[in-house]
Amino acid sequence: MPTSLLNVRSLEHELDVDILGDNRYLDKPEKRFLRFLQDSELWNMVRRAGPALKKLVLEFELQITEAGFHSLLHFGCVNLRHLDIHANGNLRASMIGEIIARAGPCLETVALVAVGIDNSNVRDILLNAPNLKHLDLSYCMDLTFDAFPSFLSENTSHGDDIAWDSRYLALLMHPSNPHGTVVLPKLACLRLMHCIKIDNMAVSRIIETFSGSLRTLDVQKTAVTIQGLYSVLRAARQCGYKAVERPGSGIAEASPSPTLALQSLNIQYSDFVSNANVLGANMSRDPELSPWTVADFAKMAPKLTSIYLGGRNSYINDEFIEQLAQGLPELLQVSICESERLSDRSLLSLASNCPKLQVADISRCLRFSDAGVIALVQACGGLKYLNLSVLAITDDTLAVIGDSLRNLKSILLKHCMRVTFDGIVALVEGSNGLGCQFTLQHLSLADSSNASEVREWCQRRLSSDAIIC
Numbered sequence: 001m002p003t004s005l006l007n008v009r010s011l012e013h014e015l016d017v018d019i020l021g022d023n024r025y026l027d028k029p030e031k032r033f034l035r036f037l038q039d040s041e042l043w044n045m046v047r048r049a050g051p052a053l054k055k056l057v058l059e060f061e062l063q064i065t066e067a068g069f070h071s072l073l074h075f076g077c078v079n080l081r082h083l084d085i086h087a088n089g090n091l092r093a094s095m096i097g098e099i100i101a102r103a104g105p106c107l108e109t110v111a112l113v114a115v116g117i118d119n120s121n122v123r124d125i126l127l128n129a130p131n132l133k134h135l136d137l138s139y140c141m142d143l144t145f146d147a148f149p150s151f152l153s154e155n156t157s158h159g160d161d162i163a164w165d166s167r168y169l170a171l172l173m174h175p176s177n178p179h180g181t182v183v184l185p186k187l188a189c190l191r192l193m194h195c196i197k198i199d200n201m202a203v204s205r206i207i208e209t210f211s212g213s214l215r216t217l218d219v220q221k222t223a224v225t226i227q228g229l230y231s232v233l234r235a236a237r238q239c240g241y242k243a244v245e246r247p248g249s250g251i252a253e254a255s256p257s258p259t260l261a262l263q264s265l266n267i268q269y270s271d272f273v274s275n276a277n278v279l280g281a282n283m284s285r286d287p288e289l290s291p292w293t294v295a296d297f298a299k300m301a302p303k304l305t306s307i308y309l310g311g312r313n314s315y316i317n318d319e320f321i322e323q324l325a326q327g328l329p330e331l332l333q334v335s336i337c338e339s340e341r342l343s344d345r346s347l348l349s350l351a352s353n354c355p356k357l358q359v360a361d362i363s364r365c366l367r368f369s370d371a372g373v374i375a376l377v378q379a380c381g382g383l384k385y386l387n388l389s390v391l392a393i394t395d396d397t398l399a400v401i402g403d404s405l406r407n408l409k410s411i412l413l414k415h416c417m418r419v420t421f422d423g424i425v426a427l428v429e430g431s432n433g434l435g436c437q438f439t440l441q442h443l444s445l446a447d448s449s450n451a452s453e454v455r456e457w458c459q460r461r462l463s464s465d466a467i468i469c
Contacts, residue, residue, distance in 0.1 A: 037061045039068035046071040055082040065090040072099055079103075084111040087139075096121050104128030111136035119163035122147035127171070132185035138193035138218075145202035148209055149184075151177065186213035192222060193266075199223040200231045207235035211260055218266040220308065226315055228267050229297045236260050236300045262301045268335055269311035294320050298327020305330055310337030310361060321346035325353040333359035337387065340365070344372030351379035358382050363389035363412065374400045382407060389414035389444075395423030402430035410442035417447075424454045428461050442467045 042064055046053060056072070058064060069091060072080070080103040085091060096117055100107070107129040112121075117140050125132065126149075137143060149164040151174055173180035187210045192198045198219055206217065219228065241260055298304070307324070309316060316339045325331070331354040336342060342365050350357065357380040362368060368391050377383065377397070383405050388397070389412045398419060401408065411427070413419055424445075429435040440462055445451045446469060458468045 036063040038063055039065055039071075042068040043071045046075050046077060049075075049077070051076050051079055053077045053080055055084075056080060057082070057084040058088065059084070059086040061088060062090075064088060066092060066095050069095055069099065073102055077103060079106050081106050082109040083107060084109070085113070085115055086111070087114040089116065091115055093118055093121050097124050100124050100128050105130065107132055109134040112140065113137070114139035116140075116142070118142050119144060119147040123149075123163045123168060126184055127168070127182055130183060130185050132187060134189040135187060136189075136191040137195065138191050140192075140195055141197070143192065143195045144197045145199060145205055148202060148205040150205045150208055184209060186210070188213055188261075189216040190214060191216070191218040193218050194221045195219075196222060200225060200228045203228045204231040204235045207232050207260075207262075208239060211236060211239045211241070211262075213261055215261050215303075216264040217262065218264075220266045220268040220311075222267075224267050226267070226309070229294065232260075232262070232265070233297045233300050241300060259303065260301050261303060263303050264306035264333070265301075265304060266306075266308040268308040268337075294323035295327050298324055301328075303330075304328055306333035306359075307331070308333075308335040308361075310335045310339055310363075312338045314340050317341045318343055318345040318349070322349040325349045329353055330356060332356055335359075335361035336365065337361045338364040340367075343367040344369055344375075347372035347376045351375045355379055356382060359385040361387040363387040363391065363414075365391065368392070370394055370397050373397045377401050377404050381405065384408060385410045387412040388416060391416060392418060394418045395420055395426060398423035399426040399431070402427045402435040403432070405436060406434075406439065408436045408439055411436075411440070412442075412444040414444055414446040421454055421457070424458065428458065437461055438463075440466060444469050 037058070042058075046056075053072075056077075083099070083103065093116060096112065096115070097120075100110075100121070101124065104125070105128070107125075108131050110125060110129065110132060111134075113136055117137065119142075122137065122143065125135065137147075146163045149169060149172060151169065170177065171180055171182040173183050190206060190210070192202075199222070202222075203217075203219065203224055206214065305328075307328070316336065318341070321336065321342060322345070326349070331350075334350065334354070334357065336346065344367070347362065347368060350360075357376075360376065360380070360383060362373070362376075370393050373388065373391065373393055374397055377386075377400050381404055384407050386401070386405075386408065393416060395418075401411070427435060428437045428440070443458060443462070443466065445454055455468050458466070462468065
């Protein structure tokens with residue numbers, strides 16, 4: 001069966017034979033989406049690969065049923081390292097459990113996105129996949145904080161359906177349980193996007209369990225609030241990561257060991273409505289941590305280079321961003337979009353403290369002006385991706401971008417009604433004829449002034465593969 005007829009990204013193994021046949025059209029979406037993969041076709045592919053199968057990616061294969069997935073068990077796919085299943089309503093929790101139990105020892109990446117799994121399935125993955133590095137459970141609506149273990153009394157579960165009861169906790173090797181026989185995987189990346197029941201308690205458990213290895217945590221569009229930052233801080237402290245007093249400075253500074261591995265945190269578009277006092281002492285009930293500030297969080301996560309906080313909120317203010325920027329000078333990516341209380345003061349702080357920024361989403365912050373954006377652009381010459389949508393900027397900002405950002409790849413200017421054709425020319429060509437025309441790959445002008453005229457001009461000046469919309 002030629003892959004040009006299959007909606008399957010890849011099915012790889014170590015054999016020299018290409019079990020998918022002709023794959024010359026894999027890079028042409030119009031060839032890939034002619035029809036859905038059927039159970040019989042999956043059986044034939046898995047049968048040919050057998051135990052040599054290492055990677056299986058099935059995205060939106062809606063017609064694969066449990067009969068098709070059973071092929072992984074029937075043909076002994078025990079060396080599977082990468083399992084990726086998106087949006088399949090036919091896959092029951094019990095079948096997932098069987099697959100994980102069979103293939104778990106070799107699994108390094110598991111993505112079960114928009115699949116009907118529950119807390120017990122996550123428990124089984126963690127218990128049976130010791131080499132797991134990447135776990136994506138986005139859009140799994142039934143997951144709660146009890147999908148992850150906790151040895152702390154204040155984080156223990158209550159209720160009838162407890163995934164991590166004393167029986168399972170007794171299996172885990174942990175400082176409080178040195179006689180455990182099971183070592184949890186050193187998870188590096190965990191994505192729980194749009195898992196609507198995941199909350200601050202879940203963040204606390206996740207940090208407690210994976211603090212030494214977790215580099216990426218994505219809990220955007222969940223029940224996690226800004227106070228999730230405090231959950232990170234408190235769990236890190238309970239794991240032995242403490243702040244110490246720098247001699248003579250009176251400033252708390254994180255000790256070099258142990259160190260949180262966290263590099264990227266995304267709590268964007270979370271439930272900011274339930275946040276009350278972001279910077280005040282009321283957030284902390286632990287007298288040893290009160291008053292809690294964003295600076296304390298930053299010192300507990302010194303390796304953090306990406307943080308996404310934006311999303312229709314009125315609780316992030318300039319003081320918040322100032323403390324964050326001062327504590328995270330190595331920041332590479334930041335999103336503070338739709339934060340209505342922020343002013344140019346926040347941009348000036350980022351410009352002063354985070355010169356290495358490469359990605360900045362500052363869109364829909366209506367109090368930002370040319371002055372703040374220009375300061376950020378001039379200080380962060382390495383910016384590659386910039387979202388300025390719905391800002392009241394003028395051509396002056398675009399002229400500075402054209403002269404300052406030699407590596408700019410993408411810029412969004414949606415609904416920037418004060419930007420004119422002259423501003424786009426200054427962005428693309430710069431004052432010396434260079435501008436961003438040789439690096440720019442994506443330019444969005446939706447609903448901006450003279451958008452159609454500008455689009456035609458840009459198509460002639462930018463590279464042929466540039467996306468202009």
